[in-house]
Amino acid sequence: MSQNKKQRLIVHVDMDAFFAAVEQLDHPEYRGKPVVVGADPKGGKGRGVVATASYEARQFGIRSAMPISRAYRLCPNAIFLRGRHRRYHEVSQQIMAILRDFSPVIQQISIDEAFLDMTGSLGLYPDPVALGRQIKERIRTETGLTASLGIASNKFVAKVASDLEKPDGLTYCPPGQEKEFLAPLPIRRLWGVGEKTAQKLMQLGFRTIGDIAEVPQDKLVKLLGSWGLHLWKLANGIDHRPVSEQSIRKSISEETTFHEDVDDAERIEMTLFKIADRVSRTMRRKGWKGRTITLKIRYEDFETHTRSKSLSDYVNDAETLRTLGVQLFRKTWKGEKKIRLIGLGVSMLNTLGGEQLNLFGEATGYGDPRIDQLLEELKQKYGENAVDRATFLIPPKSSSK
Ligand code: TTP
Ligand code: MG
Numbered sequence: 001m002s003q004n005k006k007q008r009l010i011v012h013v014d015m016d017a018f019f020a021a022v023e024q025l026d027h028p029e030y031r032g033k034p035v036v037v038g039a040d041p042k043g044g045k046g047r048g049v050v051a052t053a054s055y056e057a058r059q060f061g062i063r064s065a066m067p068i069s070r071a072y073r074l075c076p077n078a079i080f081l082r083g084r085h086r087r088y089h090e091v092s093q094q095i096m097a098i099l100r101d102f103s104p105v106i107q108q109i110s111i112d113e114a115f116l117d118m119t120g121s122l123g124l125y126p127d128p129v130a131l132g133r134q135i136k137e138r139i140r141t142e143t144g145l146t147a148s149l150g151i152a153s154n155k156f157v158a159k160v161a162s163d164l165e166k167p168d169g170l171t172y173c174p175p176g177q178e179k180e181f182l183a184p185l186p187i188r189r190l191w192g193v194g195e196k197t198a199q200k201l202m203q204l205g206f207r208t209i210g211d212i213a214e215v216p217q218d219k220l221v222k223l224l225g226s227w228g229l230h231l232w233k234l235a236n237g238i239d240h241r242p243v244s245e246q247s248i249r250k251s252i253s254e255e256t257t258f259h260e261d262v263d264d265a266e267r268i269e270m271t272l273f274k275i276a277d278r279v280s281r282t283m284r285r286k287g288w289k290g291r292t293i294t295l296k297i298r299y300e301d302f303e304t305h306t307r308s309k310s311l312s313d314y315v316n317d318a319e320t321l322r323t324l325g326v327q328l329f330r331k332t333w334k335g336e337k338k339i340r341l342i343g344l345g346v347s348m349l350n351t352l353g354g355e356q357l358n359l360f361g362e363a364t365g366y367g368d369p370r371i372d373q374l375l376e377e378l379k380q381k382y383g384e385n386a387v388d389r390a391t392f393l394i395p396p397k398s399s400s401k
Helices: 018-026 068-074 085-102 128-143 155-164 178-182 195-203 209-214 217-224 226-235 265-286 318-332 369-382
Strands: 010-015 035-038 050-053 079-081 106-110 113-117 147-152 170-172 252-262 288-299 304-315 339-347
Touching: 010 085, 010 128, 010 155, 018 035, 018 050, 018 085, 035 068, 050 068, 068 079, 085 106, 085 113, 085 128, 113 155, 128 147, 128 170, 147 155, 155 170, 155 178, 178 209, 209 226, 217 226, 252 265, 252 288, 265 288, 265 318, 265 339, 288 318, 304 318, 318 339
Parallel strands: 035 079, 147 170
Antiparallel strands: 010 113, 010 147, 035 050, 106 113, 252 339, 288 304, 288 339
């Protein structure tokens, strides 16, 4: 199956309970205790979500993305913290620098996660497990934090492996054993299989990754389309994707939870505008542009939907993000339920450097980078609320209801 490709050695590193672990590191009094980083629980009435929870808090059932009010009910005595993102980025950079010492071929996937291609250093590190221990040890001594590692011949298997023995795990899948390694695991562990897809696959009779690997390729393609082939390959432990800095899939998003559920379209769109402006500012500051815009809506009953649009050009200007955000919003929301949360994300990011094309052309007047620039300069000088686009200054009309 390996088509005579060169045997690779891929390491996936993922920090344990990252934000919470940094808090426990900086505040020894939090160690060994349930720590929840995320929104303010406001005595059970808070409306945001959990970013992450320490493993002590996970024993109470608290998980990332859970409503903070539910986390509070599960463990009111937990230490609830809002989070210090600058600090998390600082530690993240420290970790990535350590990883770069082991291999120049590194792909950072998120703030606490990266792939390393160690193929070129096989001579230096003939024993993958000893290499894994060494990486973990350096992270531990230099940052005081624990990481979980997966080591395998490709990215998918390494990623699955790093999650199996969390926290402080080290899991190695020797080459040639990928299929057997994956077979007993539930289908949810396949990349790209979310809750809904998992349900669909279960209805079709698939429970484990092995169940999928055993189906003839063409049958799966008939059932699921070309995506079926992709799943079949992963299930069989086949993944030729390179570890490459180029393809770093950074994404950025912002969301707002309303103080009370809202059904005033104008107010929601205004909020979306503000979010688009903030996302755009961060992107321009970091020199990022993106191609896929995603809207997220959570209704009063917590049902959550995302809707995306991919563009042919990379963009980062506020007008384009606002326009697309509102278009997606109007397509998604028909006023049937009140809205609890609204968010906007941009993914498929690229760092700047290539030519910059204006998505909508000159005629529409969208996306004048000079206005964005000016706004940003003023905000940096005088603070977030000092200036705003005229749209925000018009008092919203009262809701049509
Ligand atoms: P993860 O690596 O997914 O989670 P984790 O490091 O907290 O825990 P684990 O031991 O299971 O790896 O995410 C890294 C950080 O990203 C996490 O500490 C907080 C942040 N995050 C959010 O803000 N919201 C989320 O929904 C998730 C999943 C993560
Ligand atoms: Mg992690």
